[in-house]
Amino acid sequence: MEAYVAIIIIWLFLFLYALGGAIDFGAGFWSMFYFGRKDTTAASIANLYLTPSWKVTNVFLVLFVVALVGFFPHAAFALGSIMIVPVSFVLILLIIRSAFMVYSYSVQKYTKLFTYISGITGLLIPVLMLSILPIIIGGFVEVVGDRHYILYDRLLASPTLYAHIGFGLSAELFLSSLFLSDYAREAKSMETYKVYRRNAIILGPIMLSMAVAATMTLIPEAIWMVDNMVRQWHLFALSLVVFSIGYSALWWPSRKGRVGQPRVAVLSMVVQIGLASFAYGWSHMPYIVYPKLTIYDAFTNIKMYYSLLWGYAIGMAILVPLFYWFWRLFLKDKRYLTDKKVDDVR
Amino acid sequence: MDNVLLARMLFGSTLIFHIIFATLGVGLTLMILIAEIMRVIRKDNDYGILAKRWTKAVAILLGVAIPSGTIVAVMLALLWPGFIEVVGQVIALPFTLEIFAFFIEALFLSIYVYAASRLSSLMRIISVFFVALGATASAVLITNVQSWMNTPTGFNVVNGEITDVRPWEAVLNPAFGYTAVHVASSAYMATAFVVASVAAYQLLKPNLKESEKTYHKKGLMIALVFGAITSLWTATNGHTSAVGLHQNVPVKLAAAEGLFVTQPNAPLAIFGTPDPEANRVVGGIEIPGMLSYLATGSRDGVVIGLNEFPRDEWPPLFVHTLFNIMVGIGTLLIGLSFGALAYRIVFKKREYPNWLLIPLIGSGPLAMLGIETGWIFACIGRQPWTIYGIQRTAEAATKSANLGTFFVIFISLYIFLLVITALVMRYYFRRNPLINEFDS
Numbered sequence: 001m002e003a004y005v006a007i008i009i010i011w012l013f014l015f016l017y018a019l020g021g022a023i024d025f026g027a028g029f030w031s032m033f034y035f036g037r038k039d040t041t042a043a044s045i046a047n048l049y050l051t052p053s054w055k056v057t058n059v060f061l062v063l064f065v066v067a068l069v070g071f072f073p074h075a076a077f078a079l080g081s082i083m084i085v086p087v088s089f090v091l092i093l094l095i096i097r098s099a100f101m102v103y104s105y106s107v108q109k110y111t112k113l114f115t116y117i118s119g120i121t122g123l124l125i126p127v128l129m130l131s132i133l134p135i136i137i138g139g140f141v142e143v144v145g146d147r148h149y150i151l152y153d154r155l156l157a158s159p160t161l162y163a164h165i166g167f168g169l170s171a172e173l174f175l176s177s178l179f180l181s182d183y184a185r186e187a188k189s190m191e192t193y194k195v196y197r198r199n200a201i202i203l204g205p206i207m208l209s210m211a212v213a214a215t216m217t218l219i220p221e222a223i224w225m226v227d228n229m230v231r232q233w234h235l236f237a238l239s240l241v242v243f244s245i246g247y248s249a250l251w252w253p254s255r256k257g258r259v260g261q262p263r264v265a266v267l268s269m270v271v272q273i274g275l276a277s278f279a280y281g282w283s284h285m286p287y288i289v290y291p292k293l294t295i296y297d298a299f300t301n302i303k304m305y306y307s308l309l310w311g312y313a314i315g316m317a318i319l320v321p322l323f324y325w326f327w328r329l330f331l332k333d334k335r336y337l338t339d340k341k342v343d344d345v346r
Numbered sequence: 347m348d349n350v351l352l353a354r355m356l357f358g359s360t361l362i363f364h365i366i367f368a369t370l371g372v373g374l375t376l377m378i379l380i381a382e383i384m385r386v387i388r389k390d391n392d393y394g395i396l397a398k399r400w401t402k403a404v405a406i407l408l409g410v411a412i413p414s415g416t417i418v419a420v421m422l423a424l425l426w427p428g429f430i431e432v433v434g435q436v437i438a439l440p441f442t443l444e445i446f447a448f449f450i451e452a453l454f455l456s457i458y459v460y461a462a463s464r465l466s467s468l469m470r471i472i473s474v475f476f477v478a479l480g481a482t483a484s485a486v487l488i489t490n491v492q493s494w495m496n497t498p499t500g501f502n503v504v505n506g507e508i509t510d511v512r513p514w515e516a517v518l519n520p521a522f523g524y525t526a527v528h529v530a531s532s533a534y535m536a537t538a539f540v541v542a543s544v545a546a547y548q549l550l551k552p553n554l555k556e557s558e559k560t561y562h563k564k565g566l567m568i569a570l571v572f573g574a575i576t577s578l579w580t581a582t583n584g585h586t587s588a589v590g591l592h593q594n595v596p597v598k599l600a601a602a603e604g605l606f607v608t609q610p611n612a613p614l615a616i617f618g619t620p621d622p623e624a625n626r627v628v629g630g631i632e633i634p635g636m637l638s639y640l641a642t643g644s645r646d647g648v649v650i651g652l653n654e655f656p657r658d659e660w661p662p663l664f665v666h667t668l669f670n671i672m673v674g675i676g677t678l679l680i681g682l683s684f685g686a687l688a689y690r691i692v693f694k695k696r697e698y699p700n701w702l703l704i705p706l707i708g709s710g711p712l713a714m715l716g717i718e719t720g721w722i723f724a725c726i727g728r729q730p731w732t733i734y735g736i737q738r739t740a741e742a743a744t745k746s747a748n749l750g751t752f753f754v755i756f757i758s759l760y761i762f763l764l765v766i767t768a769l770v771m772r773y774y775f776r777r778n779p780l781i782n783e784f785d786s
Contacts, residue, residue: 052456073434076427102409315446
C-alpha cells in the first residue's frame with residue numbers, strides 16, 4: 001500500500017517533469033527553428049517563455065531523481081548499472097544545452113551558433129530519456145549475478161526503440177507547439193499563435209500514432225506489459241477521448257473571432273498525457289525493472305516513508321503559492337509578455 | 347583500471363568542477379543582497395550597478411551551475427548505489443528539503459532578474475534575499491549529508507540490516523552544525539576574494555575615468571570588508587571543526603596533522619611529509635604542544651594518533667598537505683584583507699597602491715584553491731569509508747563497466763566548459779562596459 005502511494009508520487013513528479021521538460025526542450029528547438037526569421041516572432045516568444053522558466057523546469061528533474069532514490073533506495077544498484085550509459089549521455093547533453101542556451105543570450109556574436117547547439121542537444125534529451133522506457137520493461141536487460149547489462153545489439157535492432165524515440169520527438173514538439181500557441185495568444189501575438197497552432201495541428205496525430213506504434217511494437221518484446229495495458233483499456237480510451245476534445249479545440253471559435261481555443265487544448269492535453277501516463281505506469285506495476293525488481297523490493301522503511309511524505313507536503317505547501325505568483329509574473333502579466341526590452345535584460 | 351577508483355575519479359572531478367560554480371552561486375547572491383541594501387541606505391546608484399553586474403555574472407554561472415548540480419545528484423545515484431541504498435533509508439530528508447531550497451532560489455532569481463522593473467525596491471530586496479537564502483540553504487542541506495557521512499547517527503545495524511531508523515536524529519548528527527557553518531562561511535569568503543580580485547584588476551588599469559575608479563573602489567571595499575569578516579569567521583569555525591574531528595572522527599584529524607603516536611602535548615606540524623616509519627612528520631615545522639592545545643584547549647590534552655587505528659582504515663597521508671594548504675590560504679587571506687583595510691582606514695589612505703592591488707588579484711584564485719583543497723581533504727580524509735565506520739567506498743560503488751570512457755568524456759567536457767564560460771564572461775563584460783551603465 002505505502003509502496004503504491006510512493007510510486008504514485010514518483011509518477012506525479014515524472015509527469016510534471018515530462019510536461020515541463022517537453023515544453024522546455026521543445027521551446028528551445030523552436031527558438032532555433034525560427035531563428036533569424038524576420039516574418040515571425042515565433043523564436044522570441046519561445047525565448048520569452050524559456051528565459052525565466054528553464055531553471056525551474058530543471059529542478060523538477062532533480063526532484064524526480066531524489067524522490068525516486070529516497071522512496072526506493074534498493075532500486076539503486078539495478079538502476080545504476082542499467083542507466084549509466086543512457087543517463088550519462090542525457091547529462092552530457094543537458095549541461096551543453098543549458099550552458100549554451102545561457103551563453104547565446106550573452107554573446108551576440110555567436111548567438112546563432114549557440115542557439116543551434118542548445119536547440120539540437122535539447123531536442124535529443126527527451127528522445128534519449130524515452131529510450132529508457134523499453135529498456136526497463138524487459139527483454140533488453142540481462143542479469144548476471146548482481147550486474148545488469150543492456151543487450152545493445154537486441155535493443156538497437158528492435159523497432160520498439162525507434163517507435164519510442166519517434167514518440168519522444170513528436171510529443172516534445174507537439175506539446176511545446178501547443179503550449180506556445182497559447183502563450184502567444186496570451187502575449188497577443190496572433191501571427192505567432194497561427195504558426196504554433198499549425199505546428200500543433202500537424203504534430204498531434206503524429207504523436208498519437210507514434211504512441212500506438214510504441215505500444216504495438218512492445219508486443220513481441222514485453223507481452224506482459226501489453227496484457228496489463230489492455231486491462232487498463234478504459235483509461236487509455238478516456239485519454240483518447242480527451243485528446244479528441246483538445247485537438248478539436250484548435251478549431252473552436254472564440255468570442256474574439258479567433259479560430260481555436262488553445263487554453264482548452266493545452267489543459268485537455270495535460271489531462272490526456274496524465275491519464276495515458278498513469279495507465280502506462282499502472283500497467284508497469286509492480287515492476288521497476290522487469291522481471292527482477294519490484295516496488296516492494298526497492299521500498300524504503302516505513303519511518304523514512306512518513307518523514308518524506310511530511311517533507312514533500314510541507315515543501316509543496318510553501319511552493320504552490322510561489323508557483324502561482326511566478327505564473328502570474330511570467331505567463332500572465334502583459335507587461336512582461338509585450339515588453340520589447342526583455343531581450344536587453346537577458 | 348579498478349572500477350572503484352574510476353567511479354571516484356569520475357565523481358571527484360564532477361565535484362571539483364561543480365564546487366567552483368556552487369561556491370560562487372552561494373556567495374554572489376549574498377553579495378548582491380548586500381549591494382541592494384547599500385543602494386537603498388546610501389542612495390547611491392553605483393551599488394545598484396554592482397548588483398546588476400554581479401547578477402549578470404550569476405546568470406552566466408548558473409548556465410553551468412544548475413546542470414552540473416543535476417549531474418552530481420544523478421551521478422551520486424548511478425555511481426554509488428550502495429551509498430544511496432543507505433541514504434534512502436536513513437538520510438533522505440535533507441536531499442528532499444534541498445529540492446525546495448533549489449526551487450526557492452530558481453523562482454526568486456527569475457523574479458529578481460526578469461521582473462525587476464515591475465517590483466518595488468523593497469520587493470527586489472525581498473526577492474534577492476530569498477535567492478540568497480535558497481542558495482545557502484541548499485548548500486547547508488547538502489552539507490548535512492556530507493556531515494552525516496562523517497558522523498553517521500540515527501539508525502542501528504543488526505546483522506547487516508539497517509533498523510530502528512530515526513530520520514531527524516540522522517539530520518541532527520554531531521558534525522552537522524560546525525560543518526554547515528564552515529561550508530557556508532568559506533563559500534562567502536571565497537566569493538568575496540574573487541570579487542576583490544576582479545575589482546583590483548580593474549583598478550590597476552591605466553586611464554580609468556574618475557567615475558569608474560570610484561565604482562571599482564566601492565566594489566573592492568564591499569569585498570574586503572565582507573572578506574575580512576568571513577575569513578575570520580571561517581577561521582574560528584574551522585577551529586571548531588577541528589575540535590569536532592578530535593571528538594568525533596579522530597583518525598581524520600590525525601591524518602590531517604600527520605600525528606602517529608597518541609600523546610599529550612602533541613605538536614602541530616606545518617607542511618612536511620608524514621612518515622609512518624619515523625612515526626612523525628618529516629621536514630615540517632613543529633610547534634610543540636600546539637595541536638593538543640588547539641584540539642583540547644590544554645597542552646596536556648591527549649590527541650589520538652594514527653597508530654591507534656588499523657592500517658587499512660588510514661586515509662591517504664597526503665591529506666596532511668591538503669589540510670595545510672587550506673589552513674595556510676585561509677590565514678594568508680585574513681592577513682591580506684585586514685592589511686588592506688587597515689591601510690585604507692587606519693592610515694587614512696584614499697587610494698590603493700599597486701603593491702597592494704597586485705597581491706589582491708591573486709586572492710580570488712587562492713581562495714578558490716582553498717575551497718577545493720578543503721573539499722578534497724573532507725572527502726579523501728574520510729577514506730576508506732563512504733559512511734565512516736559503516737560502509738567502505740568499495741562497497742558503495744557501482745559494478746557497471748564503461749566508467750573509463752565516461753571519465754574521459756566528462757573531464758574533457760568540464761575543461762571545455764570552464765574555458766568557454768571564462769570567455770563568455772570576458773566577452774559579455776567587454777561588450778557591455780561599465781561606462782555605459784552610468785548613462786542609463
